[in-house]
Each structure stands twice: as structure tokens, then as C-alpha cells.
Amino acid sequence: MMTxxxxxxxxxxxxxxxxxxxxxxxxxxxxxxxAGYRLYDDAGLEKLQQIxxxxxxxxxxxxxxxxxNSENFDKSKALEQQIELLTLKKEHIENLITLARGLKARGVRRLNFTAFDTKKLDEYSKRAKEQWGKTSQYKEFVDKSKNWTKDDEKTLMENLMQIFVRFGQLRDLDPASKEVQEQVKSYQNYITENMYTCTDEILLGLGKWLGGGGEVAENVDKECGEGTAEFAYQAIRIYCEK
Structure with a gap:
């Protein structure tokens, strides 16, 4: 074990x-x-390498x-695909280096943007994610979103943010209060209706993203008021522990 x-x-x-x-x-x-200190074994270190x-x-x-964390995660297959993705990324970087060296040596005589093309890398990454994400929720999300337009995506995110705006308006209340808990239920229902079946376990995971800091929490707090993300997480935690 390692500390x-x-x-x-x-x-x-x-x-x-x-x-x-x-x-x-x-x-x-x-x-x-x-005493509450974290310990990691070899399996934990192997997972960290994957991350x-x-x-x-x-x-x-x-x-x-x-x-x-997918039940279908194949470490061997993932490594093969990671090698392919890293190789494509290396090729892309080498093309950029070649372009930059050429510009330094010759100056900008001919505008050439082919070195910036990441279509091949992006496409492979997309296909790999689809293979890695074969959970029932992922499949459900793919099915529901397959015909979405950019406007549909924008509307979905705007409506989702409005849910957090409401959390922000309620954050002076007890997160265990009926009104706040009803808002958590509205959040869960919205995910289920528009994205994938949001079980209590999945909902708690989403709550942890909110309570863990980082970009998601910062965006929610910026739009809905300081402390909204943490408040929503506490409300979700209480809801899921009932």
C-alpha cells in the first residue's frame, strides 16, 4: 500500500x-x-495510469x-486505442512543428492550414469514446440525442441552467427542506426525460461533480450565485440518502 x-x-x-x-x-x-489517510494498492495505481x-x-x-468506471471497460482494448490516439496526436504535433519551422525559414509566402486539421484525430476519438461508453445510460443518451440540432443542444443546456438558477434562489433555505428537495427531484426528472435514466446513484455522482469544485461548479456559481453548486450538492446528497 502507498500513502x-x-x-x-x-x-x-x-x-x-x-x-x-x-x-x-x-x-x-x-x-x-x-486516522482517515488515503491508501492505494497496485490496482489503484494502474487505474491512475489509465486516467x-x-x-x-x-x-x-x-x-x-x-x-x-464502466462495467464494460476493457483495459487491453483501451490501451490499444490510446496508443492509436497518441500516435495520431504525435503526427499532428509533428506537422505543426514542420509548419512552424518552414514559416521561420521562409516567412509566410503561402497560406497553408492543413497542419491544423484534426479531423482524423477527432473522428477516432469519437469512435473510441463510443466503444468505451457502452453503458445503458450512454446508449440511451445516444438514442435520445441522435437527431438533436445545435439549437436543441442550446435549449437543453439553457433549461438545465435554469434548474440551477432556481437552486441559487433557494440556497438560503435548509437543503433538506421540502421545497429544495422538490427541486432536486425536478433536476433528476429533467435528466431522465431529456438525456438518460437518472438513478439515485447517478444523481449522487452528478452532485459530487457539483460539490467537487472545478469548472462545472465555477460555471454554476458564476451564473447562479456563489455557493449554488455546493448547496445543490448538499441537497442532492440528502435526497439520495433518504
Missing amino acids: VNEVSKLTGVSIRTLQYYDRIGLLKPTEYTG LLFKALEFPLKDIAAIV
């Missing part, structure tokens, strides 16, 4: 980041000591969590 401090020194991942991964359910410690490879490929943390 969180030892894992941090070994991997270069900060202790704060490892603590954050624990809070959002991305990488849970193997166990905790009696870091996906991060190097610029996958959002929410996508990484869905992939590595």
Missing part, C-alpha cells in the same frame, strides 16, 4: 488532485487508515470517469 503523499511523489500528481479525484468518484483509495493517459489525450474528467 497519498507517496503516490503524489511517484506520479507527479498533486495531493490536492488525488483528493479531488476521490471526492468526485474518479479514483477512490483502496482503503483509509483509522493520466486519457488526460494526456485531453478527455474531460467526466468522460474519463464514465469510461474507467
